[in-house]
Amino acid sequence: MSSSLPDRYRAMVVRETPEGFVKTVEELPIGQLPDNDVLIRVHYTSLNYKDALSAIGNRGVTTHYPHTPGIDAAGIVTRSRDERFKPGDKVIVTSYDLGMDTPGGFGEYISVPADWIVPLPEGLTLRESMIIGSAGFTACYGVYKIKEGGIEPDEGPVVVTGSTGGVGSFSVALLSQLGYQVVAVTGKQKEHQFLKSLGASEIVPREVVTDRSNKHLLKGRWAAAVDTVGGEILDTIIRQTRHNGIVTCCGNVLGPVLKTSIYPFILRGVSLMGIDSGITLMPRRKKLWKRLSEEWRLKKMEELTREVKLDQLADEVDRILEGNQIGRVIVNLTG
Numbered sequence: 001m002s003s004s005l006p007d008r009y010r011a012m013v014v015r016e017t018p019e020g021f022v023k024t025v026e027e028l029p030i031g032q033l034p035d036n037d038v039l040i041r042v043h044y045t046s047l048n049y050k051d052a053l054s055a056i057g058n059r060g061v062t063t064h065y066p067h068t069p070g071i072d073a074a075g076i077v078t079r080s081r082d083e084r085f086k087p088g089d090k091v092i093v094t095s096y097d098l099g100m101d102t103p104g105g106f107g108e109y110i111s112v113p114a115d116w117i118v119p120l121p122e123g124l125t126l127r128e129s130m131i132i133g134s135a136g137f138t139a140c141y142g143v144y145k146i147k148e149g150g151i152e153p154d155e156g157p158v159v160v161t162g163s164t165g166g167v168g169s170f171s172v173a174l175l176s177q178l179g180y181q182v183v184a185v186t187g188k189q190k191e192h193q194f195l196k197s198l199g200a201s202e203i204v205p206r207e208v209v210t211d212r213s214n215k216h217l218l219k220g221r222w223a224a225a226v227d228t229v230g231g232e233i234l235d236t237i238i239r240q241t242r243h244n245g246i247v248t249c250c251g252n253v254l255g256p257v258l259k260t261s262i263y264p265f266i267l268r269g270v271s272l273m274g275i276d277s278g279i280t281l282m283p284r285r286k287k288l289w290k291r292l293s294e295e296w297r298l299k300k301m302e303e304l305t306r307e308v309k310l311d312q313l314a315d316e317v318d319r320i321l322e323g324n325q326i327g328r329v330i331v332n333l334t335g
């Protein structure tokens, strides 16, 4: 390690104890980080649902504890063995194994393979890149698939579920900015003003997209959908989607099972498109980040964001687990 590096760095650590999984902010030896190509001083990270799963011991996300979660990080290269990056470069790392079994962005330093790194696009600050983070990138990917699939704003409403959450709120704002009529589904009555401010033209309760009638097709309402919750809501939305509509799905808040029938697909030509931002290949990853920094640069980034410090993060993790998080939470690690 270079002599200009501190010996220790601050990080949120999740430890498995007899009482359960416990989160504390600790000072860790920097020499304990994995010996990867590029060492990065993290300036900002953001909170995603997956981080909360890692923080409660979900073995599908993280197998080894103690562990530092954080699937997103933006910062400055401190040291590099890879010729693509040099000290001082501003960079973004999202997904791959970061924050899963590789110490993640909830610490002041990360050490990662160079292949995981996206240079910060011109037109975004490090802070803005974490307002976007994995949630915003996932929202962008869903909107990209709707757009590439040929659904234009004049074809009818686009419904967004889990609309006050990270992926949902970003989707509402991005779709609205691109001229789509957005119907936001939420369980939070008191957040209607927030969703309006992001550009939702209509706000409906979850019951509107929860049908237990077992009818194979329902009245066609949506030209497209961004579903972040799955389960019976995704099943209902598929049956409510109009001829040749596109439904994107990314989340499993309501569990892993999807029950549906073949009819929306063979009688209405509905397409169901999955989003896995975690394994997006680098050329497309860079293309979407470039788009997010240029023509799809979100005007309402600040409206959907709260900034916290590392010491406040544990409470924010609990809030996202309860389904009570609003918009995006970013963590400033520079202070």
Ligand SMILES: NC(=O)c1ccc[n+]([C@@H]2O[C@H](COP(=O)([O-])OP(=O)(O)OC[C@H]3O[C@@H](n4cnc5c(N)ncnc54)[C@H](OP(=O)(O)O)[C@@H]3O)[C@@H](O)[C@H]2O)c1
Binding pocket: 047, 048, 049, 050, 134, 135, 138, 161, 162, 163, 164, 165, 166, 167, 168, 185, 186, 187, 188, 206, 228, 229, 233, 249, 250, 251, 252, 253, 254, 275, 276, 277, 278, 320, 321, 323, 324, 325
């Ligand atoms: N596939 C991928 O690449 C990818 C990437 C990022 C995230 N994800 C997944 O996408 C999902 C959303 O992530 P996120 O970061 O946006 O999480 P989040 O901020 O916690 O948002 C989830 C939202 O779902 C809604 N919700 C909560 N409980 C619900 C329930 N019982 N029934 C219906 N809706 C409920 C809430 O919105 P309302 O109160 O407004 O309804 C909540 O804000 C997660 O499952 C996450 O793992 C997947």
